[in-house]
Amino acid sequence: MSSEMVFFLILAFIAVSSGILMITRVNPVNSALFLILNFLALAGMYLTLHAQFVAVIQILVYAGAIMVLVLFVIMLLNLQDNAPLREHIRAPQLLSIGAAAVVLAILLQVLLWNSGSTLDALRTQSPQAANLGTVESIGLVLFTEYVLPVELTAILLLVAMIGAVVLAKKRFP
Amino acid sequence: MVPIHYYLIVSAIMFITGVVGVLTRRNAIIIFMCIELMLNSVNLTFVAFSSYLGNATGQIFVFFVMAVAAAEAAVGLAIVIALFRNKQTVQITEVNLLKW
Numbered sequence: 001m002s003s004e005m006v007f008f009l010i011l012a013f014i015a016v017s018s019g020i021l022m023i024t025r026v027n028p029v030n031s032a033l034f035l036i037l038n039f040l041a042l043a044g045m046y047l048t049l050h051a052q053f054v055a056v057i058q059i060l061v062y063a064g065a066i067m068v069l070v071l072f073v074i075m076l077l078n079l080q081d082n083a084p085l086r087e088h089i090r091a092p093q094l095l096s097i098g099a100a101a102v103v104l105a106i107l108l109q110v111l112l113w114n115s116g117s118t119l120d121a122l123r124t125q126s127p128q129a130a131n132l133g134t135v136e137s138i139g140l141v142l143f144t145e146y147v148l149p150v151e152l153t154a155i156l157l158l159v160a161m162i163g164a165v166v167l168a169k170k171r172f173p
Numbered sequence: 174m175v176p177i178h179y180y181l182i183v184s185a186i187m188f189i190t191g192v193v194g195v196l197t198r199r200n201a202i203i204i205f206m207c208i209e210l211m212l213n214s215v216n217l218t219f220v221a222f223s224s225y226l227g228n229a230t231g232q233i234f235v236f237f238v239m240a241v242a243a244a245e246a247a248v249g250l251a252i253v254i255a256l257f258r259n260k261q262t263v264q265i266t267e268v269n270l271l272k273w
Binding site for chain 2: 002004005008012015016019020022023028031032035038039042045046048049050051053054057058061062065066069070073074076077089093096097100101103104107108111112119122123124125126127128129132133137138141142146149153156157159160161163164165167168170
């Protein structure tokens with residue numbers, strides 16, 4: 001087993017197990033901390049995929065900005081502990097878990113036992129992959145081919161900022 | 174080298190974990206975090222295909238997904254604060270004004 005594979009398996013285990021722990025914790029603060037662990041594992045996986053810039057942005061934006069916002073709201077609302085999780089699991093929840101398990105089984109069947117598919121050609125990373133994740137190559141594509149979506153994203157963020165301020169104001173119109 | 178199937182399997186498991194969280198949890202903030210988990214699993218798929226196909230477009234789309242996730246988190250948490258101010262709860266089962 002190559003060192004790349006070992007590194008990937010460790011990161012995959014951390015990502016999956018912290019995701020499962022995230023949805024099973026009763027306390028929202030614990031959930032948020034496990035989600036941050038999941039984001040860090042994903043940033044490591046982006047590094048194994050030669051996407052350095054995405055990995056840095058993942059830590060800065062997701063683990064830094066978004067999760068601090070979530071934790072801030074959790075602290076602000078000062079939520080008391082809820083009832084244990086198993087009291088919430090009733091027939092509709094069990095049904096939805098079953099439906100999600102069926103979807104997962106279909107996805108895994110498509111990925112694992114579908115021999116001769118186009119995915120089998122993608123055994124190794126592309127030779128150009130090492131140069132794709134740099135700031136230079138991302139910026140070149142982002143500000144030439146995708147310049148209009150970038151400007152629209154700026155407007156989206158402005159609208160979201162105004163919306164958040166208006167919604168969280170004390171006297172909501 | 175790690176075949177692309179491995180990344181896609183991790184992504185699928187993470188996405189279904191997020192779906193189960195959205196469907197079973199009642200706390201609005203945890204539901205938001207589950208949505209973030211699903212968006213991140215899609216990002217992993219984008220980056221994996223970008224790297225294995227040698228095309229930077231997948232990584233560009235990760236940035237747009239992150240921008241939309243940031244906007245969604247800001248507006249969603251503002252809604253949670255407005256909800257808590259009016260109803261003193263974030264349990265979605267107690268917010269049934271529009272339910273018929």
